[in-house]
Amino acid sequence: MEENLPPGFRFHPTDEELITFYLTRKVSDVSFTSKAIVDVDLNKxxxxxxxxxxxxxxxxxxxxxxxxxxxxxxxxxxxxTEAGYWKTTGKDKEIFRGAVLVGMKKTLVFYKGRAPRGEKSNWVMHEYRLENKHPFKRTKEEWVVSRVFQKSLAAKSHSRQHPRINL
Structure with a gap:
C-alpha cells in the first residue's frame, strides 16, 4: 500500500482512529485485515x-x-520475549471520541535481559485496547493494536542542550 502512496504520505493514524476504526473492526470480526496493520504475536x-x-x-x-x-x-x-521484556511506564491514558471513552493507551519500553536487571532500550510500544464496557470485548482473549518505534536518543539529548525559548 505504501508504494502506491504519493511521496510524503505516511500511515500515521491518531490514537482515536486506531481504536475506533481499526481495533473495533478487528475485535468485532477476527477475519478483518488491514493493508497497514498485520497480525503478529509480539511475545514471539x-x-x-x-x-x-x-x-x-x-x-x-x-x-x-x-x-x-x-x-x-x-x-x-x-x-x-526470548531476549527481554516490555515494561509498562506511567499510567494508562484514556482515549476519547468526542466525550465518549473508547479505549486506553498503555506505554511500554523494551528491556534486554530479565527483570529486574534488564537493560533499557530505545524501543517503545504504545498498546491500545478497547475500554472495558465495549460490547465486543471478551475477558480472556483480547485483541490490541500496537504502535512500535525507536525513541530517538539524538532528539532527547538535543532538546536538553538547547532549551526552547519563546521570544
Whole structure:
C-alpha cells in the first residue's frame, strides 16, 4: 500500500482512529485485515525484528496481537520475549471520541535481559485496547493494536542542550 502512496504520505493514524476504526473492526470480526496493520504475536518477536514483519512503515510500525496471559486462569499479561521484556511506564491514558471513552493507551519500553536487571532500550510500544464496557470485548482473549518505534536518543539529548525559548 505504501508504494502506491504519493511521496510524503505516511500511515500515521491518531490514537482515536486506531481504536475506533481499526481495533473495533478487528475485535468485532477476527477475519478483518488491514493493508497497514498485520497480525503478529509480539511475545514471539524481538522489537528489532518487527520492522521486517510490518507491511509498511519507516519509523513506526503497527500490529494487531492477542494479549498473551501470563497464567491460563489469570488476567496478568505476559510481556516477555526470548531476549527481554516490555515494561509498562506511567499510567494508562484514556482515549476519547468526542466525550465518549473508547479505549486506553498503555506505554511500554523494551528491556534486554530479565527483570529486574534488564537493560533499557530505545524501543517503545504504545498498546491500545478497547475500554472495558465495549460490547465486543471478551475477558480472556483480547485483541490490541500496537504502535512500535525507536525513541530517538539524538532528539532527547538535543532538546536538553538547547532549551526552547519563546521570544
Amino acid at each position: 518477536c524481538e522489537p528489532w525484528d518487527l520492522p521486517d514483519k510490518a507491511s509498511m512503515g519507516e519509523k513506526e510500525w503497527y500490529f494487531f496481537s492477542l494479549r498473551d496471559r501470563k497464567y491460563p486462569t489469570g488476567l496478568r499479561t505476559n510481556r516477555a
